[in-house]
Every structure is written in structure tokens, then in C-alpha cells.
Amino acid sequence: MIEYYKTGADGKTALVEAPEPGCWINVVDPTAEERALLENELGVLPEFLRSALDEEETSRIDYDDDVNQIFVIVDYPTAKFTPGTRDTLPLQYDTMPLSMVFMPDKNQFVTVSLHENLVTEDMAKGRIRGVDTRYRTRFLLQLLLRISQLYLIYLRRIDRLSSNTEARLHASVRNEELIQMLNLEKSLVYFSTSLKADEVTLNKIMHGRLIPLYEEDQDLLEDVLVEIHQAIEMCNIYSNTLSGTMDAFASVISNNLNIVMKVLSVITIVMAIPNIIFGFYGMNVALPFEGVPFVGTWVFPVLVTAVCCIVAAYIFKRLGMWH
Structure with a gap:
């Protein structure tokens, strides 16, 4: 998909039918024909386009002095939902690349992304104030500001989701909650890696060597x-907290398993005692109180059973499993 937007004299940004000087070209998951259009008619460098469509490309800034084009790629946050359940809680958060190409000779600005995203959608639908496609540097910084704000929004959602999942784990340790906590921990790892790479790119932009910055742009x-630094700090805090919580619950699960094994071991040992004693009754050997009818038949077995119960209770108390 390729869309063309331009801010008019009235300050409103609207769709236009063809690329014009001062317009913003929004490209989402382009087809082979659209890629050829970008390269041949609009003049986007093929290597820039290939990098923009690489899902594993890291955040960076590049410049080609032959065609006077500046290439900026950053990672933006996204949420992964279960298919068909867009309105429910996401399974995991991830990051995807968003590429921007400055074309000063044509006075145009191109954004390329692999999927539809909230960043370009908010810019296209006028949800961001002061958007003007004629000022490319400011437009870039507004995109970056929206990305940093999305990081903060998703980090707060991860924190709330982590707290809710932890509360459910206190009630019952189930695989679903543990898997959700693991997905959140992976999400924070993705966020932390992308935020640090974005910070490096922003510092390069701040030097003003490739992209000229005016006072308002500064x-x-x-x-x-500031937003990126705050997101990095929040990500580190939430990651450490979540990692500690996962370690604590792993210890709880291991401790519960040890308790269960202790109980089963004690029961096995105690039940073995009467089995050994009563097993003698099937042998041709003389047994205690064998000549006394009532005692040999009832009292001795009951006595053995009572002794086993007393031994079991003593072992449970010593192991701290019975207060």
C-alpha cells in the first residue's frame, strides 16, 4: 500500500492522488509493483528499500551523497494478539522496524513499514498536533516522539498485566500464568534492546551532521x-522486578514439590512397617501371642497399626509438615 499525504495552506493534512513536492509518502508492506514504483519513479535507493523491508534490521542512520538521500530506521513497539481476538489482552509485545527516507531534491519524505502501525496511522489521521509534511525534520521528530510515547504506554500495560498475573499466581500456580509471565519477560527484553538502539540513533541525529536541526527541532x-531515557529506565525496572518474581515462583514450585515428595516418602516408609510385620503371618514361623485367640487376632494388629500412626505423626512433626 502506498498513500500520499500533504499539508495544505490551511494547515490540514489530507490524501493526495500523486506525489508532490512537500508531501509524505506512506508505504506499508509494498507489493513487487509498488517496490518498482518506489525505486524507478520516486527514486528511493534499492539498498535503502531492502533494509526497510528487513524485519531484523537494527536501528541506524545512513546517508548516500550520490543521490543526496538520508535513511533513518528505528524500532517501534507493537502488540501480538491471538488471531481473531484483537480486543483481548495481547499474548506478547514485540518491536518492528519503521524506516524513513529523506529526499531533499524532491522535497519529499518516505516512510516504509512491514505492517500497519499506530505511529503512521496517528500521523495520517491527524491525531498528532502540528503535523506539517513540508517540514521533514520536524515530521521525523514527531514520529520519533510518538514512538517513544507508545513505548511508555505499552510498558505501563506490561506492568499492570504482570501485577494481575502475579495475583492469579498467588491463588493458583498454573501453566497459563507462568507462560504469560514468560512472554512479558521476553517482551521487556525486546523493548530494552530496541530502545538502546533507538537511543544511539537519536544521539547521532542530535549531532546535526546529517539532518539539519533548527532551534525548535532541538x-x-x-x-x-527524555521520553526514550524514561522508557529505558522503566524497562530495566520492570525487567528486574519480573525476573525476580519468576525466580521466586520457581522457588515456590520447587519447594512445593519437595514437600509433596517428603509426604510421599514418609507414607511409603510408614506403610512398609506393617507390611513387613504382617507378612510374617504368611510364613510358617511362630508369632507373638499366636496361642491367645483374641489377642493374636485383634490386639496385636491394632497395636502395630497404632505404633505406625504414632511414628508417622512424629516424623511429620519433625519435618515441620504438621503443626
């Missing part, structure tokens, strides 16, 4: 860096 870039 203020906006500082706001973006």
Missing part, C-alpha cells in the same frame, strides 16, 4: 530523548 529532539 527542543523537540530533547523531548524525544
Whole structure:
């Protein structure tokens, strides 16, 4: 999909039918024909386009002086839902690359992404104030600011989801909650890696060597860096907390298993005692109180059983399993 947006004299950004000077070209999961259009007609470098469509590409900034194009790629957060359950809680959070190409000669700005995302959607639908496609640097910084804000929003959701899952784990340790906690821990790892890479790219932009920055742009870039630093700190805190929680529950599960094994071991040992004693009754040997009819038939077996119960109770108390 390729869409063209341009901000008019009235300050409103709207769709246009063809690329114009000062427009924003939004590209989402382009087909082979659309890729050819980007390369041949719009003049986007093929290597920039290949990097933009690589899901594993890391955040960076590049410049080609032959065609005077600047390439910026950053990671934005996204939520993975179960198919057909968009309105329910996400299974896991991840990051995806969003690429931006400056084309000063044509006075155009291109964004390329593999999937539809909230960042470009908010810009296209006018949810971000002060968007003007004619000012490419400011447009880039507004995109970066929206990405950093999304990180903060998703991190707060991860924290709430982690707290809810932990509360359910206190009531009952089940595989579903443990898997959810593991997915959240993986999400924080993805966020931390992407945020650090984005921070490096922002620092390069801040130097102003490749992208010229005006005074207002400097203020906006500082706001973006503040949001990114806050997201990195939150990510580290939540990751350490979640990791400690997972370790604690792993210890609880191991401790519960040890208790169960202790109980089973004690029961096995205690039940073995009467089996050994009563097993003698099937042998041709003389037994205690064998000549006394009532005592040999009832009193001795009951006495052995009572002794086993007393021994079991003593062992349970010594092991701290019975208070």
C-alpha cells in the first residue's frame, strides 16, 4: 500500500492522488509493483528499500551523497494478539522496524513499514498536533516522539498485566500464568534492546551532521530523548522486578514439590512397617501371642497399626509438615 499525504495552506493534512513536492509518502508492506514504483519513479535507493523491508534490521542512520538521500530506521513497539481476538489482552509485545527516507531534491519524505502501525496511522489521521509534511525534520521528530510515547504506554500495560498475573499466581500456580509471565519477560527484553538502539540513533541525529536541526527541532529532539531515557529506565525496572518474581515462583514450585515428595516418602516408609510385620503371618514361623485367640487376632494388629500412626505423626512433626 502506498498513500500520499500533504499539508495544505490551511494547515490540514489530507490524501493526495500523486506525489508532490512537500508531501509524505506512506508505504506499508509494498507489493513487487509498488517496490518498482518506489525505486524507478520516486527514486528511493534499492539498498535503502531492502533494509526497510528487513524485519531484523537494527536501528541506524545512513546517508548516500550520490543521490543526496538520508535513511533513518528505528524500532517501534507493537502488540501480538491471538488471531481473531484483537480486543483481548495481547499474548506478547514485540518491536518492528519503521524506516524513513529523506529526499531533499524532491522535497519529499518516505516512510516504509512491514505492517500497519499506530505511529503512521496517528500521523495520517491527524491525531498528532502540528503535523506539517513540508517540514521533514520536524515530521521525523514527531514520529520519533510518538514512538517513544507508545513505548511508555505499552510498558505501563506490561506492568499492570504482570501485577494481575502475579495475583492469579498467588491463588493458583498454573501453566497459563507462568507462560504469560514468560512472554512479558521476553517482551521487556525486546523493548530494552530496541530502545538502546533507538537511543544511539537519536544521539547521532542530535549531532546535526546529517539532518539539519533548527532551534525548535532541538527542543523537540530533547523531548524525544527524555521520553526514550524514561522508557529505558522503566524497562530495566520492570525487567528486574519480573525476573525476580519468576525466580521466586520457581522457588515456590520447587519447594512445593519437595514437600509433596517428603509426604510421599514418609507414607511409603510408614506403610512398609506393617507390611513387613504382617507378612510374617504368611510364613510358617511362630508369632507373638499366636496361642491367645483374641489377642493374636485383634490386639496385636491394632497395636502395630497404632505404633505406625504414632511414628508417622512424629516424623511429620519433625519435618515441620504438621503443626
